[in-house]
Every structure is written in C-alpha cells, then in structure tokens.
Amino acid sequence: MSTKNNDFQWKTILGGVILVFVSMIVVAIFEYVGGQYKNKETKVIEEPTLTVQGIKENKGKVDNKLEETKNLFVTKLYDNPLPTPSFVSNQELLTKYLERNTSEIIIKGEISEAYLYIKTGPIDINKESVYFWIVDGTSNGGHLLPTENLSTQSGNEFLYNLERLPTVQRPYSINSKPEYIDVVNSYLNTDLNYKPNRQYYVGAFVSTTLLPNQIENLEIRYGCKLGSDCSITVVK
Secondary structure, eight states: OOOHHHHHHHHHHHHHHHHHHHHHHEEEEEEHHHHHHHHHOOOOOOOOOOHOOOOOOOOTHHHHOHHHHSSSEEEESSSOOEOOOOOOOHHHHHHHHHTTEEEEEEESEEEEEEEEEEESSSSTTTTTEEEEEEESSSSSEEEEEEOOOOOOOOOOOOEEEEEEEEEEEEEEEEEEOEEEOOHHHIITTOOOSSSSSEEEEEEEEESSSSSSSSEEEEEEEEEEOOTTOEEEEEEE
16 A cells, blocks of 8 residues: 555656656747747838938849849950060050050940949959959049949859949059949940941950959840840940
C-alpha cells in the first residue's frame, strides 16, 4: 500500500513539473508573438517628402536604367578597346593619340532620348575618371562625374543621360560640382548651316596614370521622336 502511495506521489510531482514546464513554454511563445505584433503595430512609417524638382528628375525612371536602355537603338563608337597610353601626361602626344582614335558620327532625323554607355577596366573613381569629348568647330566635354552614374551596377559600367551630361574640368575631384551639357539638343538634333550633315567627332578615354586601363566599350543608346526615322551612324 505504501509503495502505491509513493508511486502516486511521484507521478503527481512529475506531472506538476511537466505542467509548469509546458506553461512556461506557452507563456514564452505568447510573449514572443505578442512582442512581434506590438513591434509591427507601433512601427512608425515615415512620410515621403515630394518636391517638383524630384518629380521632374525621377518621373518615369526605373531602378535598372542600364537594362532598360538595351532596348533602344545602339551605336557602338569603338570597334576595339581604347587603352590609355603610357604618355598620358604628355599633352601633345595624348592629343594626337585621341584625335587618331576619335569616332566620326552622322545623325539623321530627330532624337527623342540618348544615353552614353561606357565600360572601362577596373577603375578607382576617386583617383581616375572617364573623359568624354564631342567636337565640331570647337570641342566640348570633360571628366564625367561618377556620382551621377545612372547604372545601378557597381564597378566599371557607366550610363549618362546625354541631355544632362555631368562634366567637371581640371583639377578633377569626385566632389566637384558639375556643369551639364545637353548633347542631344545642342548637338545631335541641331542642323549645321555650314555642313550638309549633322556631323560630329566623339570619343572617351580613361584619364589615369594608374596603368593599364582602357575604354572597353563606348556606345550611344538612343530613341527616335514619334514619326522620325532617326539614326546615328559611325563613319568608317
């Protein structure tokens, strides 16, 4: 009889311990779930600050502009990569080298939008830059500011809106305030009264003394205005 009583007592105690343990687990689960719910419930949603300037700059843009522009017409300006020469610090030799490697383009029709696509070798944007130029009677261009790169890719791919090309002059600094060139309307869509065609010379090179480096690809990606049969052709 005593043995049965002892068994009953131990079973009662063990059952109580298990019940307490289960209760603690249930309470912990409720506290966790309740805390998560409370955190979600009390999370503050910041109100956006919308401006007219921001709307003008961002309306219609997509997160991956680089991919979107692949659907436009594409004119490849360089058939082969253009290395930065060892005599990059010699202005006279560098000028002749870049003149020899400038692309001549002819534009027909009306361009609705255009982008400059550039791929370089590995580049340190704090110390190196891409220099772009467009030449008619006079030249225009400058170091392209990488902080305004439209490409969401990291590394050595750059995409710029040619209606708002951000350029800086020497001494180059990534923190410089750019001047903007409207290449589309000031050049590509502008007839020249002293030429039978809209003919320009364009090019780019990696401005660096940290050699080797090169322009691996240089393109103009563009669209035509409604009803216009436009084209940008490289003269071979």
